[in-house]
Amino acid sequence: MKIFVTGGAGFIGSHLVRRLLKEGNEVAVLDNLSTGSLDNIADVLENPALSFTEGDVCDKELTLKLSSGCQQMYHLAAAVGVKLIIDRPIHTIKTNIYGSEVMLETAQEHGAKLLIASTSEVYGKTEKVPFCEEDDTIYGSTTHPRWAYACSKAVDEFLSLAYYRQTGLKVLVARFFNTIGPGQTGRYGMVVPRFIDSALKNEPITVYGSGKQSRCFGAVWDVIRAADMLMTSDDSFGEVYNIGNDKPITIMQLAERIIELTGSKSEIVLVPYEKAYGKDFDDMMVRQPSLEKVSGKTGFKPEYSLDMILR
Numbered sequence: 001m002k003i004f005v006t007g008g009a010g011f012i013g014s015h016l017v018r019r020l021l022k023e024g025n026e027v028a029v030l031d032n033l034s035t036g037s038l039d040n041i042a043d044v045l046e047n048p049a050l051s052f053t054e055g056d057v058c059d060k061e062l063t064l065k066l067s068s069g070c071q072q073m074y075h076l077a078a079a080v081g082v083k084l085i086i087d088r089p090i091h092t093i094k095t096n097i098y099g100s101e102v103m104l105e106t107a108q109e110h111g112a113k114l115l116i117a118s119t120s121e122v123y124g125k126t127e128k129v130p131f132c133e134e135d136d137t138i139y140g141s142t143t144h145p146r147w148a149y150a151c152s153k154a155v156d157e158f159l160s161l162a163y164y165r166q167t168g169l170k171v172l173v174a175r176f177f178n179t180i181g182p183g184q185t186g187r188y189g190m191v192v193p194r195f196i197d198s199a200l201k202n203e204p205i206t207v208y209g210s211g212k213q214s215r216c217f218g219a220v221w222d223v224i225r226a227a228d229m230l231m232t233s234d235d236s237f238g239e240v241y242n243i244g245n246d247k248p249i250t251i252m253q254l255a256e257r258i259i260e261l262t263g264s265k266s267e268i269v270l271v272p273y274e275k276a277y278g279k280d281f282d283d284m285m286v287r288q289p290s291l292e293k294v295s296g297k298t299g300f301k302p303e304y305s306l307d308m309i310l311r
């Protein structure tokens with residue numbers, strides 16, 4: 001099959017590209033290398049089944065041309081990373097919403113199936129755990145996406161479902177929770193690579209807030225497997241799915257575990273949120289997905305524990 005991947009030189013995208021090539025597909029990648037890098041796909045760049053183009057997903061003419069003949073499309077390109085999305089909210093909104101619109105139109109034109117990458121951030125500051133796709137905190141009036149990134153992804157979701165209803169386009173939304181694995185950098189504030197980097201250098205590990213906030217970290221290999229399973233299942237379209245791991249750990253425990261596994265001499269330093277992100281920043285205490293929907297549809301279950309990924 002010929003498959004089009006935007007953001008294929010990014011962290012999740014590069015793992016997906018590798019998996020799709022291994023399955024025997026032909027893969028066309030479009031990436032503007034803003035946060036991604038060719039290093040992420042260096043091992044497959046010479047593969048004749050892969051074609052890479054540096055360019056912007058918002059360039060509709062280019063996107064249409066590159067994806068010609070594709071039966072499946074994965075839209076992962078987005079403005080991401082805590083620092084970037086706080087510093088450049090309008091750029092974030094433009095890239096994420098217009099990029100998704102172009103991909104919806106492109107998939108429609110080619111009659112291809114489309115996966116749109118969304119985020120657990122669309123749940124906003126909900127206290128109800130685990131987070132379920134059908135919770136009306138998202139589609140009702142109580143939604144509080146925290147920042148431009150979350151708003152843009154929520155709009156992407158609405159757009160995708162509207163396309164499905166209006167045109168029958170085979171589009172689904174994958175709401176990724178915290179995803180980790182090889183190739184993710186700490187450059188954009190990502191917690192696991194940042195902690196590991198500090199631990200390996202025996203430098204202080206900075207934990208923002210109380211450290212009592214908890215997250216569930218999914219292995220990138222599990223995440224792309226779930227995405228692949230949804231795309232190849234016949235009746236998964238027109239729906240939103242949580243994808244990730246559902247085992248929580250506090251950020252303090254995460255730092256302690258990384259120190260233990262690396263045998264590091266690093267100390268843990270607590271820093272108030274406002275010092276890092278400005279005075280009104282207030283993090284979510286818990287973020288945990290319900291995986292019932294994706295499991296019910298595909299039989300997906302995470303295979304990798306946090307320790308397996310960290311090692």
Ligand code: NAD
Pocket residue numbers: 006007008009010011012013030031032033034035036037055056057058075076077078079080095099117118119120175176177178179180
């Ligand atoms: P990433 O930054 O590694 O990947 C994004 C890729 O998109 C990069 O290679 C970047 O160069 C490319 N890109 C950005 N803007 C582009 C544009 N206008 N045109 C073409 N390419 C562009 O980030 P990631 O973690 O791999 O994220 C992939 C997707 O998953 C994103 O849509 C993100 O919102 C979503 N997501 C990721 C996580 C996570 O924990 N990593 C969690 C939730 C959602």
